[in-house]
Amino acid sequence: MKRRHFLQGSLASLALAGLPLYWFNRWDYLTIHHSAGASGDLALLRRVHRQRQAGDPVNEVPYHFLVGNGEGIETGAVVPSERWSLRLWGAHVSARNPDRNFRSIGICLIGNFQNAAPSADQYDATIALCRDLMRRFDIAAERVTLHGETPGEATLCPGKLFPRSEFFKDIGRT
Template sequence: MSKSLLAGLALAMMLAGCASTPAPAPTPMVDTDAIDRIFSNVPVIDDPAPARRYSPAQGAALERRSGYRVDHSVSSPGQNQRIRFLVLHYTGGDDTAAFRALTGNNVSAHYLVTAAPGEYQNQPVVMQLVDENRRAWHAGVSSWGDRINLNDTSIGIEIVNRGHYPSPDGMVWDPYSRAQIELVTALARDIVDRYHIAPENVLGHSDIAPGRKVDPGPFFPWQRLYEAGVGAWPERHVVTRYQRELSASPLSMAQLQRALGLWGYPVSVTGTYDEPTRKALGAFQMHFRPADTHGNVDVESQAILLALLERYHGLADVRAVHQ
């Protein structure tokens, strides 16, 4: 047989193979009994004993819900408060702007302290916009310590205040009124007492979102709030002691970052003066040393930070800073 004939036969066989109908795929086997078992009713036994019958007096204490009642007579100790933080803000505008923003669809707060709070029977009146058992949208992207998204675990108080704005003399901050601070103090003290909020967890928006937020600003009187029993503040003699120590041997950048992180700020220990460190230090200064809030490293800020750690966290945290 010639080579050309052989080549032709080989090509014909190849073409015939490509054009042939493929073998049908095997039909999958379905276990219909298994499907029946999935959709069949599971067994339900008859009640082994008659239902407890509540007396009229007992029934009066039950909570009525849709189609059933709730007995609250037994409580489990395995629980804690949802609320762990109190966060203070300013609105950045007047009453009208505050009500418009806080009753819209994007931002809210549990309480609003207006520019001139009302009074009834010689007591100031605060506006409550969200029930405390509901989640208000006041914190945004936020963190403190090991917690993130503080809307979930906080109560937010907004105070009507313009905040900061430019003027011919440079950037100007608005002070708060005496009536506003008296109302904030009474409200905050009540919230802290009812929820047992730790002093170091009474925070400004700037603390939980450093660099992104600056409220309630340098004119908020944190020390006055502390003197009324709300929030954290360092002891002067302890600050003085640390200032003497740090004047001779200030914290390294890594130690400062570790201290800021232990207090609660979201700072990584990099050993370099990076932007997160500057923002966190500026927020710390806004809260505890508002005379200079640029985030510059100085002995006074370091001394205040160590004094706070010693007072509220203990000496173990101070030792951890120096590791």
């Protein structure tokens, strides 16, 4: 209940301050992740998030979008989270990066790319989602990062088998 009141109060304060236009168009970055688990869906990732980040006032996955691998979410299906529906900040990078959590759209591909690469359908859906968000919010390709390559982060995410070079080429980053 406390979380709901916090969110309602926060959104009401922003509306009164005249910030809705900024709030819904503040996105400057995309950050790509993998779930590091072979399967998953919104419910599973929500439970994991609650266990790992109990202090987050948002009872939702830390990402804005999930891209399925056929193990919990259909292969290549893009599922928006409540964070996206309400345009809330993410919780997908560390606390060392509050600005990146606030202004970056978190995209999580279901799977562990330390063990296997994403399927072609999952990869293609991710590219299409990135291109659409980049176009809609005028996000430059240089502002699209992999979680582990985001300044201030120390992780292998999205894994050694994520096709990094191909990904950046396909979104237009040289």
